[in-house]
Amino acid sequence: MTEAAFGGSAEQTSEEEVGLRYEVDGEIATITLDRPEKRNAQTFATWSALAHIGDNLPQQVRVVVVRGEGPSFSAGIDLRMFTPEGVPGQGSFASSATLDGSAFEKRVAQAQRGFLWLRRPDIVSVAAVQGHAIGAGFQLALACDLRILADDAQLCMKEPALGLVPDLTGTKPLVDLVGLSRAIEICLTARTVKAEEAARIGLAELVVARAELPGAVRDLTGALLATNRDAAVATKRLLQGASGRSLEEQCAAEAREQAARVKALFS
Ligand code: ACO
Numbered sequence: 001m002t003e004a005a006f007g008g009s010a011e012q013t014s015e016e017e018v019g020l021r022y023e024v025d026g027e028i029a030t031i032t033l034d035r036p037e038k039r040n041a042q043t044f045a046t047w048s049a050l051a052h053i054g055d056n057l058p059q060q061v062r063v064v065v066v067r068g069e070g071p072s073f074s075a076g077i078d079l080r081m082f083t084p085e086g087v088p089g090q091g092s093f094a095s096s097a098t099l100d101g102s103a104f105e106k107r108v109a110q111a112q113r114g115f116l117w118l119r120r121p122d123i124v125s126v127a128a129v130q131g132h133a134i135g136a137g138f139q140l141a142l143a144c145d146l147r148i149l150a151d152d153a154q155l156c157m158k159e160p161a162l163g164l165v166p167d168l169t170g171t172k173p174l175v176d177l178v179g180l181s182r183a184i185e186i187c188l189t190a191r192t193v194k195a196e197e198a199a200r201i202g203l204a205e206l207v208v209a210r211a212e213l214p215g216a217v218r219d220l221t222g223a224l225l226a227t228n229r230d231a232a233v234a235t236k237r238l239l240q241g242a243s244g245r246s247l248e249e250q251c252a253a254e255a256r257e258q259a260a261r262v263k264a265l266f267s
Helices: 044-055 101-119 136-143 171-178 180-189 195-200 210-225 229-242 247-266
Strands: 020-025 028-033 063-068 124-129 132-134 146-150 154-156 192-194 206-208
Touching (some): 020 044, 063 136, 124 210, 146 195, 146 210, 171 180, 206 210, 229 247
Parallel strands (some): 028 063, 063 124, 124 146, 146 206
Antiparallel strands (some): 154 192
């Protein structure tokens, strides 16, 4: 998992910079952001490692839990990325400024790969968020299908305050979840959204006391795994496609998926 995503070589990128732990237990994969002393700040190596996990996810995995060690889920991008020196072996935004537009966009797309796979229909991804989820941390939580928040969670899309845009796949799920006006307000003020508000406006499925977060994740995971796998995959696929289809198209898609289910179950 020591691959550099942005301008560094694997040899130059230490496990410390990757900052991830990854465990598979049967049908559950758990990804833990594991640099608590730096509030689980993320580097390009972190995103590369996330993409690597997605590319190599064992076929039996049905639920992917994304969590953070320590007081914060993630304080976002490693702020060294904004210094001229950057992160050893990984370059920096300053060095990326010299790239032409398409080369830079390719690098961003490479980083986004670490987040995009969490929406695959064959898995359900669950973010377990305590403390701060700032910038890339908020976007990682948004990349997951579901979010369980501890009551001390604080979400902040800080990028605009730093002169940047959120570019780690977070803008679409944010708009889908809270609507355009609320998304504009949250991003352009870069304010903190606390757990109770997050649940109220659709950014969290559940808020629990901090100590209950692991138990709540276990309960949700158990409930998700109790359903028929193929039906779960087909249903997620249907739900994901719903907003892009007319009612008639969605009804036709339901009928197609059901035909395949009935055939699998009864023939
Ligand atoms: N990158 C690198 N190091 C970080 C980051 C970060 N994003 N966030 C925290 N750290 C480090 C601190 O420098 C400190 O290191 P040190 O002990 O060597 O001095 C350590 O983590 C602990 O940080 P504190 O600030 O002491 O922790 P605290 O719990 O009081 O505050 C908080 C946490 C609120 C997250 C604060 O650290 C913070 O504001 N961090 C920066 C958040 C940020 O601006 N992120 C970028 C968003 S934009 C994007 O992600 C694209």
